[in-house]
Amino acid sequence: MIQPQTFLTVADNSGALKVMCIQKIGMGNNICARIGDFIVVVIKEALGSMTIEKSEIAIAIIVRMQQEFKRKNGTIIKYDENAAVLIDKEGNPKGTRVFGSIIREFKFLNFAKIISLAPEIL
Template identity: 30%
Template structure:
Protein backbone atom coordinates (compact mmCIF):
# COMPACT_ATOMS: atom_id res chain seq x y z
CA UNK A 1 0.00 0.00 0.00
CA UNK A 2 1.44 3.32 -1.04
CA UNK A 3 0.90 6.81 0.27
CA UNK A 4 -0.90 8.04 3.33
CA UNK A 5 -4.33 6.71 4.17
CA UNK A 6 -6.01 10.01 5.05
CA UNK A 7 -8.94 10.28 7.43
CA UNK A 8 -11.82 9.40 5.16
CA UNK A 9 -15.10 8.39 6.80
CA UNK A 10 -15.57 4.66 6.26
CA UNK A 11 -18.81 4.23 4.37
CA UNK A 12 -18.91 0.68 2.99
CA UNK A 13 -19.13 -2.24 5.43
CA UNK A 14 -18.67 -5.88 4.51
CA UNK A 15 -21.24 -7.29 2.07
CA UNK A 16 -21.92 -3.84 0.57
CA UNK A 17 -22.56 -3.81 -3.17
CA UNK A 18 -21.12 -1.16 -5.46
CA UNK A 19 -20.60 -0.40 -9.12
CA UNK A 20 -17.41 -1.34 -10.91
CA UNK A 21 -16.41 1.67 -13.00
CA UNK A 22 -13.79 0.14 -15.30
CA UNK A 23 -13.99 -1.88 -18.50
CA UNK A 24 -13.06 -5.31 -17.13
CA UNK A 25 -16.56 -6.74 -17.64
CA UNK A 26 -17.69 -6.54 -14.01
CA UNK A 27 -20.75 -4.39 -13.39
CA UNK A 28 -21.73 -4.92 -9.73
CA UNK A 29 -19.31 -6.20 -7.08
CA UNK A 30 -19.77 -7.13 -3.42
CA UNK A 31 -17.25 -6.19 -0.76
CA UNK A 32 -15.81 -9.18 1.12
CA UNK A 33 -13.24 -7.49 3.34
CA UNK A 34 -10.96 -4.48 3.64
CA UNK A 35 -7.28 -5.34 3.21
CA UNK A 36 -4.57 -4.13 5.61
CA UNK A 37 -7.08 -2.89 8.15
CA UNK A 38 -6.56 -3.27 11.85
CA UNK A 39 -10.01 -3.93 13.20
CA UNK A 40 -11.86 -3.64 16.46
CA UNK A 41 -13.47 -6.63 18.15
CA UNK A 42 -17.02 -7.35 16.90
CA UNK A 43 -16.94 -4.49 14.40
CA UNK A 44 -17.56 -5.20 10.73
CA UNK A 45 -14.63 -4.10 8.57
CA UNK A 46 -15.63 -1.03 6.58
CA UNK A 47 -13.81 0.75 3.78
CA UNK A 48 -13.74 4.26 2.41
CA UNK A 49 -12.28 6.10 -0.56
CA UNK A 50 -8.74 4.97 -1.33
CA UNK A 51 -8.91 1.65 0.54
CA UNK A 52 -7.92 -1.60 -1.13
CA UNK A 53 -10.63 -4.20 -0.71
CA UNK A 54 -11.37 -7.78 -1.73
CA UNK A 55 -14.52 -8.14 -3.84
CA UNK A 56 -16.53 -10.79 -5.62
CA UNK A 57 -18.25 -10.03 -8.91
CA UNK A 58 -22.05 -10.35 -8.66
CA UNK A 59 -23.07 -9.09 -12.09
CA UNK A 60 -20.92 -8.98 -15.19
CA UNK A 61 -19.54 -11.14 -17.97
CA UNK A 62 -19.54 -14.92 -17.43
CA UNK A 63 -15.73 -14.92 -17.25
CA UNK A 64 -15.64 -12.51 -14.32
CA UNK A 65 -18.72 -13.61 -12.36
CA UNK A 66 -18.24 -15.44 -9.05
CA UNK A 67 -14.52 -14.69 -9.00
CA UNK A 68 -12.60 -12.84 -6.31
CA UNK A 69 -10.51 -9.76 -7.15
CA UNK A 70 -8.73 -6.94 -5.39
CA UNK A 71 -10.21 -3.50 -5.91
CA UNK A 72 -9.77 0.12 -4.80
CA UNK A 73 -12.72 2.29 -3.80
CA UNK A 74 -12.76 5.46 -5.91
CA UNK A 75 -16.18 6.97 -4.98
CA UNK A 76 -18.52 6.82 -1.99
CA UNK A 77 -21.92 8.32 -1.29
CA UNK A 78 -21.26 9.17 2.33
CA UNK A 79 -19.81 12.68 2.69
CA UNK A 80 -16.25 12.95 3.95
CA UNK A 81 -14.25 15.99 5.00
CA UNK A 82 -11.00 17.09 3.38
CA UNK A 83 -8.16 18.84 5.18
CA UNK A 84 -9.09 22.23 3.69
CA UNK A 85 -12.56 21.97 5.27
CA UNK A 86 -14.59 21.08 2.18
CA UNK A 87 -16.99 18.17 2.20
CA UNK A 88 -17.06 15.74 -0.72
CA UNK A 89 -19.91 13.42 -1.66
CA UNK A 90 -20.44 11.37 -4.83
CA UNK A 91 -23.71 10.10 -6.26
CA UNK A 92 -22.72 6.42 -6.15
CA UNK A 93 -20.34 3.93 -4.59
CA UNK A 94 -17.78 2.69 -7.10
CA UNK A 95 -14.52 0.78 -7.26
CA UNK A 96 -11.87 -0.23 -9.79
CA UNK A 97 -10.52 -3.79 -10.08
CA UNK A 98 -6.76 -3.94 -9.49
CA UNK A 99 -4.02 -6.44 -8.77
CA UNK A 100 -2.10 -6.72 -5.48
CA UNK A 101 0.18 -3.77 -6.34
CA UNK A 102 -2.65 -1.41 -7.23
CA UNK A 103 -2.28 -1.58 -11.01
CA UNK A 104 -5.62 -1.27 -12.81
CA UNK A 105 -6.86 -4.40 -14.60
CA UNK A 106 -8.85 -2.48 -17.21
CA UNK A 107 -7.72 0.25 -19.56
CA UNK A 108 -10.44 2.83 -18.82
CA UNK A 109 -12.16 4.31 -15.76
CA UNK A 110 -15.67 5.69 -16.21
CA UNK A 111 -16.66 8.72 -14.18
CA UNK A 112 -14.75 10.83 -11.68
CA UNK A 113 -12.16 9.52 -9.22
CA UNK A 114 -11.62 11.08 -5.80
CA UNK A 115 -8.37 12.89 -5.18
CA UNK A 116 -7.70 10.73 -2.10
CA UNK A 117 -7.70 7.54 -4.15
CA UNK A 118 -5.63 9.14 -6.93
CA UNK A 119 -2.95 10.38 -4.53
CA UNK A 120 -2.67 7.01 -2.84
CA UNK A 121 -2.66 4.89 -6.02
CA UNK A 122 -0.61 6.44 -8.87
CA UNK A 123 -1.70 3.88 -11.49
CA UNK A 124 -5.34 4.79 -10.87
CA UNK A 125 -4.46 8.48 -11.22
CA UNK A 126 -2.75 7.80 -14.55
CA UNK A 127 -5.79 5.92 -15.91
CA UNK A 128 -8.47 8.32 -14.60
CA UNK A 129 -9.85 10.95 -16.94
CA UNK A 130 -11.34 13.13 -14.21
CA UNK A 131 -10.03 13.59 -10.66
CA UNK A 132 -12.27 15.44 -8.21
Template identity: 35%
Template sequence: MIQQQTILKVADNSGAKTVKCIKVLNGFNRRFAVLGDTIIVSVQKLRNKARSTSKVQKGEVHKAIILRTKSKTVKKDGTTFFFQSNVVSLINKQGKPIASRIIGPIPKLLKKKKNLKFVTLSSGFI
Protein backbone atom coordinates (compact mmCIF):
# COMPACT_ATOMS: atom_id res chain seq x y z
CA MET A 1 0.00 0.00 0.00
CA ILE A 2 1.42 3.30 -1.12
CA GLN A 3 0.45 6.63 0.41
CA GLN A 4 1.61 10.24 0.25
CA GLN A 5 5.31 10.91 0.99
CA THR A 6 6.30 7.30 0.17
CA ILE A 7 9.69 6.98 -1.52
CA LEU A 8 9.57 4.55 -4.47
CA LYS A 9 12.15 3.06 -6.83
CA VAL A 10 11.79 3.46 -10.59
CA ALA A 11 12.04 0.25 -12.65
CA ASP A 12 12.49 1.68 -16.13
CA ASN A 13 15.12 3.46 -18.22
CA SER A 14 13.57 6.93 -18.03
CA GLY A 15 16.58 8.22 -16.04
CA ALA A 16 14.93 8.57 -12.62
CA LYS A 17 16.19 6.49 -9.70
CA THR A 18 13.78 7.38 -6.90
CA VAL A 19 10.50 9.28 -6.76
CA LYS A 20 8.17 10.49 -4.01
CA CYS A 21 4.41 9.97 -4.09
CA ILE A 22 2.51 13.25 -4.06
CA LYS A 23 -1.08 12.13 -4.59
CA VAL A 24 -3.08 8.92 -4.98
CA LEU A 25 -5.52 9.15 -7.89
CA ASN A 26 -8.97 7.57 -8.54
CA GLY A 27 -11.17 8.84 -5.75
CA PHE A 28 -11.74 11.81 -3.49
CA ASN A 29 -9.74 11.58 -0.24
CA ARG A 30 -8.31 8.19 -1.17
CA ARG A 31 -5.45 7.34 1.16
CA PHE A 32 -3.74 4.20 -0.20
CA ALA A 33 -2.77 2.93 -3.64
CA VAL A 34 -2.25 -0.75 -4.45
CA LEU A 35 -0.74 -2.76 -7.29
CA GLY A 36 -1.70 -1.39 -10.71
CA ASP A 37 -2.97 1.99 -9.47
CA THR A 38 -1.92 5.37 -10.85
CA ILE A 39 -0.27 7.96 -8.62
CA ILE A 40 1.36 11.38 -9.08
CA VAL A 41 5.06 11.48 -8.22
CA SER A 42 7.95 13.94 -8.02
CA VAL A 43 11.43 12.90 -9.21
CA GLN A 44 13.87 12.88 -6.26
CA LYS A 45 17.10 11.34 -7.64
CA LEU A 46 18.49 10.62 -11.09
CA ARG A 47 20.68 7.72 -12.16
CA ASN A 48 24.36 8.69 -12.38
CA LYS A 49 25.00 7.37 -15.88
CA ALA A 50 21.79 8.80 -17.32
CA ARG A 51 22.05 12.41 -16.14
CA SER A 52 22.99 13.73 -19.56
CA THR A 53 20.58 11.52 -21.55
CA SER A 54 17.74 11.48 -19.03
CA LYS A 55 14.16 11.84 -20.26
CA VAL A 56 13.16 13.42 -16.92
CA GLN A 57 14.70 16.06 -14.67
CA LYS A 58 14.97 16.31 -10.91
CA GLY A 59 11.91 17.95 -9.34
CA GLU A 60 9.58 17.25 -12.27
CA VAL A 61 6.07 15.97 -11.60
CA HIS A 62 4.82 12.91 -13.51
CA LYS A 63 2.19 10.22 -13.28
CA ALA A 64 3.34 6.70 -12.43
CA ILE A 65 1.85 3.22 -12.30
CA ILE A 66 2.66 0.89 -9.41
CA LEU A 67 4.35 -2.31 -10.60
CA ARG A 68 5.52 -3.98 -7.36
CA THR A 69 4.72 -3.46 -3.68
CA LYS A 70 5.99 -4.80 -0.38
CA SER A 71 2.48 -5.44 0.90
CA LYS A 72 1.02 -8.89 0.26
CA THR A 73 -1.39 -9.36 -2.63
CA VAL A 74 -3.87 -12.23 -2.63
CA LYS A 75 -4.74 -13.99 -5.89
CA LYS A 76 -8.15 -15.52 -6.62
CA ASP A 77 -6.85 -19.03 -5.91
CA GLY A 78 -5.82 -17.98 -2.39
CA THR A 79 -2.06 -17.73 -2.89
CA THR A 80 -0.25 -14.60 -1.77
CA PHE A 81 2.78 -12.88 -3.21
CA PHE A 82 4.87 -9.83 -2.38
CA PHE A 83 8.08 -8.15 -3.53
CA GLN A 84 11.19 -6.79 -1.83
CA SER A 85 10.61 -3.13 -2.74
CA ASN A 86 8.02 -0.63 -3.91
CA VAL A 87 8.53 0.01 -7.62
CA VAL A 88 6.82 2.26 -10.18
CA SER A 89 7.13 3.10 -13.87
CA LEU A 90 6.69 6.66 -15.13
CA ILE A 91 3.95 7.47 -17.66
CA ASN A 92 3.03 10.61 -19.61
CA LYS A 93 -0.31 12.44 -19.62
CA GLN A 94 -1.76 10.10 -22.25
CA GLY A 95 -0.97 7.04 -20.11
CA LYS A 96 1.89 5.76 -22.27
CA PRO A 97 5.22 4.82 -20.67
CA ILE A 98 8.05 7.36 -20.87
CA ALA A 99 10.69 4.61 -20.95
CA SER A 100 11.37 1.91 -23.52
CA ARG A 101 12.26 -0.89 -21.07
CA ILE A 102 11.06 -2.14 -17.69
CA ILE A 103 13.61 -3.80 -15.42
CA GLY A 104 12.49 -6.92 -13.55
CA PRO A 105 9.27 -8.91 -13.56
CA ILE A 106 5.74 -7.57 -13.22
CA PRO A 107 2.67 -9.37 -11.86
CA LYS A 108 0.17 -10.99 -14.24
CA LEU A 109 -2.49 -8.89 -12.53
CA LEU A 110 -1.44 -5.93 -14.70
CA LYS A 111 -2.51 -7.80 -17.85
CA LYS A 112 -6.12 -7.56 -16.74
CA LYS A 113 -5.99 -3.87 -15.85
CA LYS A 114 -5.54 -2.78 -19.48
CA ASN A 115 -1.85 -1.98 -19.18
CA LEU A 116 -0.71 -4.15 -22.06
CA LYS A 117 2.05 -1.73 -23.05
CA PHE A 118 3.83 -2.47 -19.76
CA VAL A 119 3.45 -6.20 -20.37
CA THR A 120 5.33 -5.96 -23.66
CA LEU A 121 8.12 -3.83 -22.16
CA SER A 122 8.78 -6.07 -19.15
CA SER A 123 11.16 -9.00 -18.92
CA GLY A 124 8.80 -11.51 -17.29
CA PHE A 125 5.79 -12.28 -15.11
CA ILE A 126 5.05 -13.48 -11.60
Protein backbone atom coordinates (compact mmCIF):
# COMPACT_ATOMS: atom_id res chain seq x y z
CA MET A 1 0.00 0.00 0.00
CA ILE A 2 1.23 3.45 -0.87
CA GLN A 3 0.87 5.90 2.00
CA PRO A 4 1.81 9.57 2.24
CA GLN A 5 5.62 10.07 2.41
CA THR A 6 6.25 6.93 0.29
CA PHE A 7 8.90 7.24 -2.42
CA LEU A 8 8.16 5.83 -5.88
CA THR A 9 10.17 5.53 -9.06
CA VAL A 10 8.74 7.04 -12.24
CA ALA A 11 8.02 4.47 -14.96
CA ASP A 12 7.90 6.86 -17.92
CA ASN A 13 10.22 9.24 -19.77
CA SER A 14 8.64 12.48 -18.57
CA GLY A 15 11.90 13.63 -16.95
CA ALA A 16 11.19 12.80 -13.31
CA LEU A 17 13.17 10.02 -11.66
CA LYS A 18 11.83 9.79 -8.09
CA VAL A 19 8.58 11.11 -6.63
CA MET A 20 7.07 11.16 -3.15
CA CYS A 21 3.38 10.57 -2.51
CA ILE A 22 1.57 13.43 -0.78
CA GLN A 23 -2.00 12.13 -0.74
CA LYS A 24 -4.44 9.79 -2.42
CA ILE A 25 -7.08 11.24 -4.73
CA GLY A 26 -10.49 9.63 -4.62
CA MET A 27 -13.27 8.33 -2.50
CA GLY A 28 -13.11 6.37 0.69
CA ASN A 29 -11.71 6.77 4.15
CA ASN A 30 -8.63 4.66 3.42
CA ILE A 31 -5.51 6.81 3.04
CA CYS A 32 -3.54 3.99 1.41
CA ALA A 33 -3.43 3.79 -2.38
CA ARG A 34 -3.19 0.65 -4.52
CA ILE A 35 -2.48 -0.14 -8.17
CA GLY A 36 -4.68 2.00 -10.41
CA ASP A 37 -5.28 4.79 -7.87
CA PHE A 38 -4.51 8.44 -8.51
CA ILE A 39 -2.11 10.16 -6.12
CA VAL A 40 -0.67 13.65 -5.73
CA VAL A 41 3.12 13.56 -5.83
CA VAL A 42 6.04 15.95 -5.47
CA ILE A 43 9.06 15.48 -7.74
CA LYS A 44 12.18 14.68 -5.68
CA GLU A 45 14.68 13.91 -8.47
CA ALA A 46 14.48 15.07 -12.08
CA LEU A 47 16.63 15.27 -15.17
CA GLY A 48 17.93 18.75 -15.84
CA SER A 49 17.08 18.88 -19.55
CA MET A 50 13.34 18.20 -19.26
CA THR A 51 10.35 20.45 -18.58
CA ILE A 52 9.56 18.84 -15.23
CA GLU A 53 11.57 20.33 -12.38
CA LYS A 54 12.43 19.29 -8.85
CA SER A 55 9.83 20.15 -6.15
CA GLU A 56 7.03 20.41 -8.70
CA ILE A 57 3.64 18.97 -7.74
CA ALA A 58 1.97 16.58 -10.17
CA ILE A 59 -0.68 13.86 -10.43
CA ALA A 60 0.35 10.24 -10.96
CA ILE A 61 -1.22 6.81 -11.25
CA ILE A 62 0.31 3.79 -9.52
CA VAL A 63 1.35 1.05 -11.97
CA ARG A 64 3.57 -1.22 -9.83
CA MET A 65 3.59 -1.97 -6.11
CA GLN A 66 5.71 -4.13 -3.83
CA GLN A 67 2.70 -5.42 -1.97
CA GLU A 68 0.91 -8.39 -3.51
CA PHE A 69 -1.90 -7.77 -5.98
CA LYS A 70 -4.39 -10.65 -6.09
CA ARG A 71 -6.54 -11.29 -9.15
CA LYS A 72 -9.99 -12.83 -9.10
CA ASN A 73 -8.67 -16.13 -10.47
CA GLY A 74 -6.24 -16.45 -7.54
CA THR A 75 -3.06 -15.35 -9.29
CA ILE A 76 -0.79 -13.14 -7.17
CA ILE A 77 1.42 -10.46 -8.75
CA LYS A 78 4.24 -8.80 -6.82
CA TYR A 79 6.85 -6.34 -8.12
CA ASP A 80 10.29 -5.38 -6.84
CA GLU A 81 9.56 -1.64 -6.67
CA ASN A 82 6.83 0.93 -6.30
CA ALA A 83 6.34 2.82 -9.56
CA ALA A 84 4.01 5.47 -10.96
CA VAL A 85 3.29 7.19 -14.26
CA LEU A 86 2.83 10.97 -14.31
CA ILE A 87 -0.39 12.09 -15.97
CA ASP A 88 -1.96 15.40 -16.94
CA LYS A 89 -5.43 16.69 -16.03
CA GLU A 90 -7.11 14.78 -18.89
CA GLY A 91 -5.61 11.48 -17.76
CA ASN A 92 -3.03 11.16 -20.54
CA PRO A 93 0.56 10.26 -19.60
CA LYS A 94 3.10 13.10 -19.72
CA GLY A 95 5.79 10.84 -21.15
CA THR A 96 5.85 9.12 -24.52
CA ARG A 97 7.14 5.76 -23.26
CA VAL A 98 6.37 3.57 -20.26
CA PHE A 99 9.14 1.37 -18.88
CA GLY A 100 8.47 -2.03 -17.34
CA SER A 101 5.42 -4.23 -17.28
CA ILE A 102 1.83 -3.16 -16.64
CA ILE A 103 -0.99 -5.36 -15.35
CA ARG A 104 -3.85 -6.07 -17.73
CA GLU A 105 -6.46 -4.71 -15.26
CA PHE A 106 -5.61 -1.23 -16.56
CA LYS A 107 -7.67 -2.13 -19.63
CA PHE A 108 -10.78 -2.36 -17.47
CA LEU A 109 -9.90 0.90 -15.65
CA ASN A 110 -9.98 2.80 -19.00
CA PHE A 111 -6.26 3.54 -19.22
CA ALA A 112 -5.79 2.33 -22.80
CA LYS A 113 -3.17 5.01 -23.53
CA ILE A 114 -0.88 3.72 -20.75
CA ILE A 115 -1.34 0.12 -21.91
CA SER A 116 -0.48 1.06 -25.49
CA LEU A 117 2.80 2.67 -24.38
CA ALA A 118 3.90 -0.28 -22.19
CA PRO A 119 6.28 -2.89 -23.63
CA GLU A 120 4.80 -5.80 -21.64
CA ILE A 121 1.37 -6.57 -20.20
CA LEU A 122 1.02 -9.17 -17.44
